[in-house]
Each structure stands twice: as structure tokens, then as C-alpha cells.
Amino acid sequence: MLNADKLRTVQDWVSYYRHETGLPVAERGGFVMLPVTGHVAVVHLPVARAEKVRTALHQHRRTGPMLARQIRWSFLAEPDSRPGVQIMEALNRLDVGIPAVGSAVMLPTGLGRWTREGCHWVVPPTRELQLPPLSVIVTTALAVGSGSED
Incomplete structure (x- = not known):
């Protein structure tokens, strides 16, 4: 097992993510990038909705890796199905x-809250942590927004 405290270079972090988490990352332009593929999907949500989705997923024991940025969080998911046009329009709204x-998502080169990429893991990826299905994250993101506060 690699010790995250000893990781210094982008290449060190690429090795860490590949070997310790199983994510198919690559170095691009001096950053660790996670490509969106047929095996790994990403959902970007505004912070307030993301926190509600995280709580709901946790209650159903479906928590997966989550990355926080200043105005949005990114959930990693297993692309079990692609939302249709009407669902995508609702999500866009x-x-x-x-x-x-x-496309690709930049991952942090650090496990602390402050990284040079301006993001940090809310829930870091591990080999044991399965990616929740994309359909579950999408359904949850739509459901948590139907409250009176929206």
C-alpha cells in the first residue's frame, strides 16, 4: 500500500489512484485526470443539492466517491444507463x-482539504468503495429537489 504522505509528483498520484483505488486516471498537462468512460461516469451538482444527495445515498448505503469544489460537488458513478432527453432537461434546469x-475530471493531488487543484475528497475513492449506479444518483438528485425550499 502506498503512503499518501509520501506522494510528491503527479506521476506518484497517478500510480496511487490506479493501484490503490482502481480508477483509470492519466496525467494530462501536469494534472491527474479521470476520463469519463463507459465504466466511470461523473455527476456535477450544486453544493446544497449535493449535500442532500449525499445524505440520501448514505441512508440507503449507496455512498460513493465524492469530490468537492467551491460551487459544486462531483459524484463518481457506474454508468448503468444514460438519462433520456426529458431527464437531462430537468437536470439542466x-x-x-x-x-x-x-471528457475528463481533474482529481486532487492530496487527501487534505486544500490542494493545488482547488478540490478535495468528501468521500475518497477506495477499491472497496463501489461506485453507485448513475441512475441512482440521478433519481436521488431529482428527488431531493422537490422540497418546499426550491
């Missing part, structure tokens, strides 16, 4: 984004 296959 809620400022929820699902990057297309072929």
Missing part, C-alpha cells in the same frame, strides 16, 4: 451536469 464520455 437544476444545474446538474453529466459530462459526456470522452
Whole structure:
């Protein structure tokens, strides 16, 4: 097992993510990038909605890796199905984004709260932590927004 405190270079972090978490990351432009593929999807949510989704997923024991940025969180997911046009329109109205296959998400080169990438893990990835299905995150993101506060 690699000791995260000893990781210094981007290449060290690429090795860490690949070997310790199983994520198919690559170095691109001096950053650790996670490509969106047929095996790994990402859902970007505004912070307030993301916190509600996290709570709901936790209650159903479906928590997966979550990355926090200043104005949004990114949930890693297993792409079990792609939302249809109507669902995507509803998500867009809620400022929820699902990057297309072929795009990529920058991962932090640190496990603390302050990294040079301006993001940190709310729930870090591990080999044991399974990615929740994309459909579950999407359904939950739509459901938590139906309260009176929206």
C-alpha cells in the first residue's frame, strides 16, 4: 500500500489512484485526470443539492466517491444507463451536469482539504468503495429537489 504522505509528483498520484483505488486516471498537462468512460461516469451538482444527495445515498448505503469544489460537488458513478432527453432537461434546469464520455475530471493531488487543484475528497475513492449506479444518483438528485425550499 502506498503512503499518501509520501506522494510528491503527479506521476506518484497517478500510480496511487490506479493501484490503490482502481480508477483509470492519466496525467494530462501536469494534472491527474479521470476520463469519463463507459465504466466511470461523473455527476456535477450544486453544493446544497449535493449535500442532500449525499445524505440520501448514505441512508440507503449507496455512498460513493465524492469530490468537492467551491460551487459544486462531483459524484463518481457506474454508468448503468444514460438519462433520456426529458431527464437531462430537468437536470439542466437544476444545474446538474453529466459530462459526456470522452471528457475528463481533474482529481486532487492530496487527501487534505486544500490542494493545488482547488478540490478535495468528501468521500475518497477506495477499491472497496463501489461506485453507485448513475441512475441512482440521478433519481436521488431529482428527488431531493422537490422540497418546499426550491
